[in-house]
Amino acid sequence: MNIQQALQWTDELIFVRTGEHLDSLQRAILEGTWEGKGYQDISKEYHCTNDHVRKSASELWTVLSELLGEDVKKKNVRSLIEREIFTYHNDGVVSANQINVCNDVYNQAKKSQRTATTNAPSQPHHDLSQAPEYLNLHSRTTQLATLKQWILQEKNRIITLTGLSGIGKTALTRQLVEQIKDHFDHILWRSHRKFPTLTALQNNLLQFLTPQDPSIINPSPPPNSLLNHLRNHRCLIILDDFQETLTPGELVGSYHPDYQDYGQLLHEIGQLPHNSCL
Secondary structure (H helix, E strand, C coil), X not given: CCHHHHXXXXXXXXXXXXXXXXXXXXXXHHHHHHCCCCHHHHHHHHCCCHHHHHHHHXXXXXXXXXXXXXXXXXXCHHHHHHHHHHHHHHCCCCCCCCEEEECCCCCCCCCCCCCCCCCCCCCCEEECCCCCCCCCCHHXXXXXXXXXXXXXXXXXXXXXXXXXXXXXXXXXXXXXXXXXXXXXXXXXXXXXXXXXXXXXXXXXXXXXXXXXXXXXXXXXXXXXXXXXXXXXXXXXXXXXXXXXXXXXXXXXXXXXXXXXXXXXXXXXXXXXXXXXXX
């Protein structure tokens, strides 16, 4: 494993949880540490003081400790990252470190507040027509428990499942839906490949969520119309193949030019108060 792979993996992990990429000094610290250099050598190469490097390194180790659930220090950061990346590529999709959670995007600690649900339907209204066949995966008990805790107890608003193609992300999500479907007013499973634009996707979602309102069948959905529904009803929306909106080989948050508007939508869903989950 080379340092560039480690830098990209670490940057993506931090970005999804905090909304910020590694800065240039943090990258220099991680790269220097990876190569066995001391803080003094790193400070000389970066043309700053040793104290400044130590302070920035301490902040970086603290962030990584919170994300990885272990005490990260200069002496063990390389082995921990190598282990996490190896696990990520070989064990599949889920551990606490492999599912990237955006909770309020820039403020993870803030918990979503319950909003009025007086307009909630008396019976759940789900659409899994685009979901794959349900298969009971007995080997995913721990992963499912983690996901259910994040969605039902911690009420995270955005969760992404990442990993190599073919390791079971979609099948895991399908089993999760089967286990938590009674907790939601609406569950919608949509494949990104079926909708060429964000507007087309939003219109499709709104037509299902509020079919009695003809105004939603509109080339340009009213601003915040989807977000308003997420506030008034507890919804679970699964977007399969979402990775296709991203620029291949780039960092998380780098959207393909045709899908830049997805970034704004995810920012709003993560930041604004509601009880739904994407």
